[in-house]
Amino acid sequence: DGGITQSPKYLFRKEGQNVTLSCEQNLNHDAMYWYRQDPGQGLRLIYYSQIVNDFQKGDIAEGYSVSREKKESFPLTVTSAQKNPTAFYLCASSMMGGSSTGELFFGEGSRLTVL
């Protein structure tokens, strides 16, 4: 089945540790995105990538890093510089160009808790 997979679903981290959230898609989508969601809040864009080996900062990129070495994969690292990392993280992908309307396909999310 085609889809987008995030792992782990739940993650606990001690302060000062970096953690990496995985996002893999087999939809052959060009674009991939990372969003953060806090309780009762909307989705805020962290980073996005429209092509392999290229990515752009979103609205809240500070304290995060990404890579896009393969079309299928867009991992997010939450660094120790992120002051308030406890949140629900969502990865998404979409087609681009042509007749595409760019609808997003989301993963099931990763919930990060800092102890």
Next chain:
Amino acid sequence: SQKIEQNSEALNIQEGKTATLTCNYTNYSPAYLQWYRQDPGRGPVFLLLIRENEKEKRKERLKVTFDTTLKQSLFHITASQPADSATYLCAPGGSYIPTFGRGTSLIVHP
């Protein structure tokens, strides 16, 4: 700055009634608007898209309108059911990187 605004208050309605959710946008000229549903602890799921040249779009019990003059989209669920309870999000489409408002929480009471 560009902004998406949706009803910040939860919408409570009785089963069988029509739910109407609002999405207003500022400083966008989207070629289309997308609507998503999000259940607690899950990723959003795409529902419907309406283009700027379409006044109305329907899919089963869902209806979306798009008024480019008012810069507003309305999302209707007719004959609502408790299973429709969720948060609904809108996002502008076209040449924009997808951004979302807070969404509107809909609660349908039996």
